[in-house]
Amino acid sequence: MLLLKELPNSKSLEKLVKRYPDADIKAISDFVNLLRASSDLSSALDMLLAQHSLLQGRWWVLVLLMRQDDLTSSPTDLAEKAGVTKATMTGFIDGLEREGLVVRLLDTTDRRKLLIRLTPAGQQKMDEVMPDYYNKVKLLMSCLTVERRDAMVSAVKDLAANINAMK
Numbered sequence: 001m002l003l004l005k006e007l008p009n010s011k012s013l014e015k016l017v018k019r020y021p022d023a024d025i026k027a028i029s030d031f032v033n034l035l036r037a038s039s040d041l042s043s044a045l046d047m048l049l050a051q052h053s054l055l056q057g058r059w060w061v062l063v064l065l066m067r068q069d070d071l072t073s074s075p076t077d078l079a080e081k082a083g084v085t086k087a088t089m090t091g092f093i094d095g096l097e098r099e100g101l102v103v104r105l106l107d108t109t110d111r112r113k114l115l116i117r118l119t120p121a122g123q124q125k126m127d128e129v130m131p132d133y134y135n136k137v138k139l140l141m142s143c144l145t146v147e148r149r150d151a152m153v154s155a156v157k158d159l160a161a162n163i164n165a166m167k
Contacts, residue, residue: 007029007033007036008029010025013028042056044140048133048136049129052125052129057084058092058096058101060082061078061089061092061093061096061102061116062102062122062126064082065102065116065117066126071118072117072118073116074113074115075114078093096122099121100119100122101118101119102116102117102119102122103119104116105117
């Protein structure tokens, strides 16, 4: 999350060039604008989900379970697909289980393993959340033409493919 609310203006960026002559002002400005937009989008999603008494991490677990034909997955697979640690996933699952939205089951093929399954209450929660989510995303994205969205997605994918430049 980008905590900076006031983005640097051209005057402040020009100061940087004096000190760091190799700085590409346009690249820096574009980058912080992208970070700001990403943070704002994530915050907006948080606010939408909060209206349904959900946190983003837990919601993604429910989404991942809904993708499965049998609404079931292992905690390890969920953590991998969500891009979080196993410990973080355990915390998400604990909270969802307390709320009755998921249940832990023993894996019938290997009793040492656990599986996580979406409960009927979890499915009902998603049936309440998802139409609101889809409508809000549609409304948000309506300010861009399909062509501009395609270009944006393409550009973001290019950036993601070049992420090692930041490492």
